[in-house]
Amino acid sequence: MTGASLWARVEPLLSRIERPARYLNSEWGSVHTQEAEYRAVFLYPDTYEIGQANQALGILYQQANAIDGVAAERAYLPWIDLIALMREEDVPLFSLESCLPVSQFDLFGITVPYELSYTSILEALDLAGIPLRAVNRSEEDPLVVGGGPCVYNPEPFAAFFDAILIGEGEEALGDIIAAHRQAKDESLDRASVLERLSQIPGVYVPSLYHESVNGDGLTSVLTPIGSTPAVVTKRVVASLSAYAAPTCPVVPFMDVVHDRYAVEVLRGCTRGCRFCQAGMVYRPVRERSADEIVGDVLDGLACTGYDEASLTSLSTADHSQIEEILRRLTRRLAGTGISVSLPSLRVDAFSVELARLVSAGKKSGLTFAPEAGTQRLRDVINKNVTEKDLIDTVRFAFEAGWRRLKLYFMIGLPTETDEDIRAIGQVVERVLVAAREVTPPAQRGAIRVGVSVSTFVPKVQTPFQWEPQITLEEVRRRQSVLRESMPRKGVDLHWHDADVSFLEGVMARGGREVADVVETAWRGGARFEAWTEQFRLSTWLAAFESCGVDPTLIANRDRDIEEPLPWDHLSAGVSRRYLQRERERAFSESTTPDCSFSGCTGCDVCGDLDVDIVLTGGERR
Amino acid sequence: MTPGEFRLRVAYRKTGRLRHLSHLEVVHALERMVRRARLPFAITQGFSPHLKAAFGPALPVGTAGEREYFDVWLTKYTAATEVLRVLVASAPAHLVPFEARYVADSVPSLTAALTIGSYEVEIDGKGLDASSVQAALKAVLTTGEFSIVHKGKTKFFDLARSVPKDARVTDRDGGVVVELTVRMGPQGSLRPEALIRHSLEAASITASAVRTTRLETLVEGDEGVWSRPV
Ligand code: SF4
Numbered sequence: 128m129t130g131a132s133l134w135a136r137v138e139p140l141l142s143r144i145e146r147p148a149r150y151l152n153s154e155w156g157s158v159h160t161q162e163a164e165y166r167a168v169f170l171y172p173d174t175y176e177i178g179q180a181n182q183a184l185g186i187l188y189q190q191a192n193a194i195d196g197v198a199a200e201r202a203y204l205p206w207i208d209l210i211a212l213m214r215e216e217d218v219p220l221f222s223l224e225s226c227l228p229v230s231q232f233d234l235f236g237i238t239v240p241y242e243l244s245y246t247s248i249l250e251a252l253d254l255a256g257i258p259l260r261a262v263n264r265s266e267e268d269p270l271v272v273g274g275g276p277c278v279y280n281p282e283p284f285a286a287f288f289d290a291i292l293i294g295e296g297e298e299a300l301g302d303i304i305a306a307h308r309q310a311k312d313e314s315l316d317r318a319s320v321l322e323r324l325s326q327i328p329g330v331y332v333p334s335l336y337h338e339s340v341n342g343d344g345l346t347s348v349l350t351p352i353g354s355t356p357a358v359v360t361k362r363v364v365a366s367l368s369a370y371a372a373p374t375c376p377v378v379p380f381m382d383v384v385h386d387r388y389a390v391e392v393l394r395g396c397t398r399g400c401r402f403c404q405a406g407m408v409y410r411p412v413r414e415r416s417a418d419e420i421v422g423d424v425l426d427g428l429a430c431t432g433y434d435e436a437s438l439t440s441l442s443t444a445d446h447s448q449i450e451e452i453l454r455r456l457t458r459r460l461a462g463t464g465i466s467v468s469l470p471s472l473r474v475d476a477f478s479v480e481l482a483r484l485v486s487a488g489k490k491s492g493l494t495f496a497p498e499a500g501t502q503r504l505r506d507v508i509n510k511n512v513t514e515k516d517l518i519d520t521v522r523f524a525f526e527a528g529w530r531r532l533k534l535y536f537m538i539g540l541p542t543e544t545d546e547d548i549r550a551i552g553q554v555v556e557r558v559l560v561a562a563r564e565v566t567p568p569a570q571r572g573a574i575r576v577g578v579s580v581s582t583f584v585p586k587v588q589t590p591f592q593w594e595p596q597i598t599l600e601e602v603r604r605r606q607s608v609l610r611e612s613m614p615r616k617g618v619d620l621h622w623h624d625a626d627v628s629f630l631e632g633v634m635a636r637g638g639r640e641v642a643d644v645v646e647t648a649w650r651g652g653a654r655f656e657a658w659t660e661q662f663r664l665s666t667w668l669a670a671f672e673s674c675g676v677d678p679t680l681i682a683n684r685d686r687d688i689e690e691p692l693p694w695d696h697l698s699a700g701v702s703r704r705y706l707q708r709e710r711e712r713a714f715s716e717s718t719t720p721d722c723s724f725s726g727c728t729g730c731d732v733c734g735d736l737d738v739d740i741v742l743t744g745g746e747r748r
Numbered sequence: 749m750t751p752g753e754f755r756l757r758v759a760y761r762k763t764g765r766l767r768h769l770s771h772l773e774v775v776h777a778l779e780r781m782v783r784r785a786r787l788p789f790a791i792t793q794g795f796s797p798h799l800k801a802a803f804g805p806a807l808p809v810g811t812a813g814e815r816e817y818f819d820v821w822l823t824k825y826t827a828a829t830e831v832l833r834v835l836v837a838s839a840p841a842h843l844v845p846f847e848a849r850y851v852a853d854s855v856p857s858l859t860a861a862l863t864i865g866s867y868e869v870e871i872d873g874k875g876l877d878a879s880s881v882q883a884a885l886k887a888v889l890t891t892g893e894f895s896i897v898h899k900g901k902t903k904f905f906d907l908a909r910s911v912p913k914d915a916r917v918t919d920r921d922g923g924v925v926v927e928l929t930v931r932m933g934p935q936g937s938l939r940p941e942a943l944i945r946h947s948l949e950a951a952s953i954t955a956s957a958v959r960t961t962r963l964e965t966l967v968e969g970d971e972g973v974w975s976r977p978v
Contacts (some may be wrong), residue, residue: 134765138765139957141768141810142810145811147768147810148768148769148770148773149770151766151769152765153764153765153766153782153840153841153842154840155777155781155784155838157841360962363922378780380766380769380777381775382772382773382776383771428783428784429784430781430784431780431784432780432781432782432783432784432838433780434779434783434798434799435785462791463791464791464792464797464798464799482944489795489796649770
């Protein structure tokens with residue numbers, strides 16, 4: 128690759144913008160490779176402070192840099208102020224490490240972190256001077272490869288990518304790079320490169336699938352062209368131990384979200400909440416061992432200089448050795464001023480015990496997610512928590528000295544009635560009563576319960592993938608029902624924006640036709656939509672209108688169980704049979720246990736992908 | 749002095765692209781550097797224990813520093829040269845310590861002691877020359893007063909007090925360099941860059957870029973003698 132650093136043109140702009148630390152690079156832990164045969168750049172489609180701590184990108188950055196002859200760099204979307212100056216001065220999107228134009232790399236990897244990031248991805252491609260649509264790219268353009276949480280319904284953004292990795296990247300990234308290098312050596316043209324990539328397990332090449340729309344015009348499905356696999360199944364690594372966790376990650380200069388040393392303690396969660404996409408698509412559960420985790424935390428802290436370590440996963444308290452891990456860490460870190468944090472807690476006394484173990488006297492706040500107000504509805508969604516569990520846990524926590532609590536609930540879940548909604552207010556009331564009872568009178572004024580309420584968005588590859596999302600008007604009505612039933616004193620009520628949930632719902636299940644809408648909305652000025660002040664539903668409604676797409680048919684329609692779906696050509700390994708069975712169990716209000724505690728419940732992921740549950744402590748408690 | 753603690757004063761540079769860091773970002777980066785160096789640092793007592801360190805007067809975003817200071821307290825005496833060696837090995841490029849010495853606990857804090865800042869301001873622009881910049885600056889300095897509006901508040905500076913030494917203006921590499929010394933204080937310090945930009949504007953001189961470097965910060969002694977804090 129040729130080309131000169133853009134730094135001399137970027138630096139003069141930095142005195143004219145906010146927070147220049149976003150663009151400086153040269154952080155501790157950043158990797159600078161002068162000579163490399165193959166160059167990759169990984170973009171997080173938001174600002175530096177939002178994307179820097181992304182653990183998946185941190186892993187890929189380390190892995191790619193470890194390959195002989197390969198240099199990997201990072202890129203973020205500059206904030207609006209710098210984008211304006213870059214466009215004025217004709218400076219293209221640049222990588223951090225070498226400050227080279229992103230368009231000059233061999234591989235441009237983009238993570239797709241949430242449904243509202245699609246317009247920011249277009250902003251990045253455009254700023255980079257890369258054609259937005261894969262079909263318009265030439266031999267000179269980098270290979271644009273996507274990955275990340277949103278790939279299970281990729282069609283709304285698939286047209287903007289040459290290839291999309293479904294599933295975990297540890298092994299697949301190396302396969303993609305190797306295939307691309309080989310193809311370059313053979314001087315293959317772009318179309319042949321894509322064909323090669325489509326043969327790698329887990330790699331979805333959108334241009335090799337043909338879209339057809341059903342007679343009713345309601346659904347589009349994708350069928351393979353030529354020898355392309357009919358279904359792309361996610362990649363998954365059998366054991367996390369085979370891959371060293373990054374113990375010398377980049378240490379940012381500026382304040383970023385999750386500014387601490389994070390170690391992934393386990394992957395996957397099989398509690399089986401029926402609304403939860405992460406719980407379905409990241410199966411099976413694979414733990415890292417206590418020795419590995421303790422070693423990584425100590426090494427990582429030593430290499431980074433952080434004063435906080437976080438043990439991350441979908442449900443850290445479930446780790447079969449969690450108590451041992453925390454005891455060992457608190458012993459080793461005593462007197463260093465370093466704290467350990469647990470991002471997710473179950474609703475039980477054991478979790479509070481764990482929180483107490485690491486709190487070292489500091490009791491900032493606890494978070495629990497009962498999700499629904501009645502036992503009936505919690506059974507529908509398979510949230511195996513009773514109100515007694517919740518009240519007992521609250522008592523235990525407030526007795527132990529906590530005074531602040533945050534509770535997560537959802538409205539709009541399948542089968543929800545007004546009674547279920549009012550029950551949320553009653554649960555919160557009983558939580559407050561329980562908290563007050565066990566708190567000394569003089570301290571009762573300090574009790575605060577935060578209640579955070581989101582709107583249920585049906586996601587693909589879950590038992591609720593066929594369900595309608597409630598309409599915008601209905602969201603507003605149910606919110607007012609909830610508001611009236613909520614105790615006033617001691618409660619801070621937060622809503623997830625209804626307009627945002629609606630658009631998330633459209634992106635979560637839309638087909639290929641939505642790509643035009645995304646592009647139109649971006650042309651209409653949409654970008655950085657995870658930033659509340661940047662989000663305008665009106666831009667989107669205009670885009671739907673002009674593209675002739677009815678978003679309510681995507682979000683709010685009740686789908687027939689036999690209906691072909693726009694994501695049928697992708698599999699997360701969990702069988703459709705299982706999803707359907709879980710759906711039936713939901714409507715009959717029967718629960719399904721967690722297979723990591725009580726034996727296989729037949730989701731088929733282990734058999735289909737030839738993997739197994741990995742519990743390093745033998746069994747869970 | 750807390751018994752068993754050793755106060756080490758470290759001088760470092762903030763240069764290159766890291767001139768764009770804010771003071772808080774520099775503080776965090778230095779604390780993490782000390783932790784990485786695995787020094788036997790002391791921990792503050794109290795609600796949220798953290799590394800015991802103290803920093804010199806803040807450098808604004810965009811301003812580089814050639815000789816900045818911080819103090820860190822160690823619980824075990826370690827030869828200063830050895831401390832310096834491990835700190836350098838743990839420092840990010842462009843934020844590198846170059847001197848470390850133990851100081852007595854009776855020595856005043858860096859923020860209280862360092863009241864003089866000497867700066868170098870590089871100005872780029874077409875057709876700039878030292879004499880016109882010198883004249884522009886002098887025109888403002890002789891008025892004796894300078895004010896800036898910051899966050900809606902107007903701040904006045906008595907220039908005779910705030911600029912205790914004559915500025916030196918020289919031509920260098922097609923641009924102009926101004927060496928300016930200012931008095932710093934808890935009520936806010938005069939930013940050389942602001943004074944110079946204002947002077948250039950008043951004289952209708954256009955600059956394409958202005959880069960500021962603090963060369964060093966000094967202690968003002970009894971007889972007005974300036975010295976380094978180590
Ligand atoms: S196949 Fe069985 S054991 Fe494996 S994740 Fe699914 S339910 Fe659990």
